[in-house]
Amino acid sequence: MRLDKFLAQSSVGRRIEVRNYVKEGMVKVNGEVITEPAMEINESFDVIEYLDKVVHYTGKVYYMFNKPAGCITARKDAVNKTVFDYLDDAHMNGVFHVGRLDKDTEGLLLFTNDGEFEHKLMHPQKHVEKTYFFWALGTLEEEDIKALKQGVYIGKGEILTKPAKIEVDKHGVYEQFKNEISINNLESIDSTHYNQPMVLGYLTISEGRKHQVKRMLKAVGCYVVYLKRISIGGLTLDESLKKGQYRSLTEQEVKKLVE
Incomplete structure (x- = not known):
């Protein structure tokens, strides 16, 4: 697996962000500073560190969120509450929202660390x-x-x-x-x-x-x-989720969206 892909799928940051982290010398593989994001690593055996902390591989994650009105679709905002204020920060560093909803719009919003998943749902030519x-x-x-x-x-x-x-x-x-x-x-x-x-x-x-x-x-x-x-697409909001709550998508739900 490529180093940047490993980092992106381990909640370190988005793919474009982790590439910069690597180039700036913030990442080590088996104790050695690596500056090439495309380096191939073995996620099962190699020890990857970011800012001297071991990174544990989490893989691709997908979340369904029931967005309440009154918060904006952004990671941070100096004035308004954001959708990320409802999420567990410990697992969301490399996770991003898929598309967006207006501040006063409620309902289904997806989160992931999978860039290909986002592309399949949001690219204009896909017509989802x-x-x-x-x-x-x-x-x-x-x-x-x-x-x-x-x-x-x-x-x-x-x-x-x-x-x-x-x-x-x-x-x-x-x-x-x-x-x-x-x-x-x-x-x-x-x-x-x-x-x-x-x-x-x-x-x-x-x-x-x-x-x-x-x-x-x-x-x-x-x-x-x-x-x-x-x-x-083929995914409907789980109405058992209260406003502001989220859960992981099932394997079947992910397939509904990408097939």
């Missing part, structure tokens, strides 16, 4: 589907649904979005739904909106543009007040 549950002020008529399915323009100079899947779950007015679920966004809505039309549904996209779901729904006259990602 992601499904979101939404509450939005407004209505979705047949022509709006047709437009979302065919693709809409969501920004100046941007190309048409790829065809999406849309499922309307409920139509009504805000007054009907405001007590169904505890959502801070809804609680802050002015009382003048109580009789405003509201629609609940699911939108499935295969792209990852910034604020894409919100912008797509805005393009057909809807204002999103709650958004939750419920699935990526």
Whole structure:
């Protein structure tokens, strides 16, 4: 195994980071400082040290996280709470988030130390589907649904979005739904909106543009007040996970995502 791969899969850092650690003389193999990241090592017999501490091989790891609203998808932030604040620091040095969710968006977020896994899920040419549950002020008529399915323009100079899947779950007015679920966004809505039309549904996209779901729904006259990602590819969020909790993916779940 390459030295940089070993370090990346042992929670020392991301592949690009550990290459720099090696080049800067921070890594030893069997007591000797090594500066070549591509050096082949035997993870079963060689003794690898980083900053004079023995590194134990952990292998590839994959986590499912139920992201709560109010935290940002980043490792550190001077102002906001981040998704990593919910994770066990002892095992997360080389782990990174796969894609991201907006600060006020909840739901399924993945973590790994496997760069190939991230590439298979996030590369634009892979077209991995992601499904979101939404509450939005407004209505979705047949022509709006047709437009979302065919693709809409969501920004100046941007190309048409790829065809999406849309499922309307409920139509009504805000007054009907405001007590169904505890959502801070809804609680802050002015009382003048109580009789405003509201629609609940699911939108499935295969792209990852910034604020894409919100912008797509805005393009057909809807204002999103709650958004939750419920699935990526063939993987669905484990609803037994409370907000802020995470767990390892099973072998079968990993296969669902990469096959």
